[in-house]
Amino acid sequence: MTQIGNKTLLIAISALLTVGIAFFGIIMLISETNSANKPLIYDERIDVIAKQFEWTFKYEKPVQVGDSTFYNTTYNMYVEVGKTYLLNITSIDVEHGFSVPDLNIKVDAIPGKYNTITLKITEKGRYTIKCFHYCGFGHETMVGEILAS
Numbered sequence: 001m002t003q004i005g006n007k008t009l010l011i012a013i014s015a016l017l018t019v020g021i022a023f024f025g026i027i028m029l030i031s032e033t034n035s036a037n038k039p040l041i042y043d044e045r046i047d048v049i050a051k052q053f054e055w056t057f058k059y060e061k062p063v064q065v066g067d068s069t070f071y072n073t074t075y076n077m078y079v080e081v082g083k084t085y086l087l088n089i090t091s092i093d094v095e096h097g098f099s100v101p102d103l104n105i106k107v108d109a110i111p112g113k114y115n116t117i118t119l120k121i122t123e124k125g126r127y128t129i130k131c132f133h134y135c136g137f138g139h140e141t142m143v144g145e146i147l148a149s
């Protein structure tokens, strides 16, 4: 092949690669934008509010615990197996961390901000909640449970 032929081939390959990478980038950008805008689908919402040194759960629909009905509970969160919940996690004082090790959940609870996840428990049981940010003297007492029935 001639010198000019090699050069043309090289330019053609470079142009093809550049267009290919740009195309791939655009596809990635579009798919990311779509997933960010996708609404979260859930059955009920629970606001998870952290403060030194307790967790409060505010339910969109009241929960029945024994003979009592609650809109809010502290330390323990009550959920139904198979339902999908939207958890809005925040703090009203310092930074905390909402973690449920057995469910692989670890979300920052930050004052003035809501971090959102969905939760669906498929097995009845009790799941320990812990704070994973050191939030002051008493941090280690900031525990609770998710009771799924």
Ligand SMILES: [Cu+2]
Binding pocket: 050, 052, 053, 095, 096, 097, 131, 132, 133, 134, 135, 139, 142
């Ligand atoms: Cu804490």
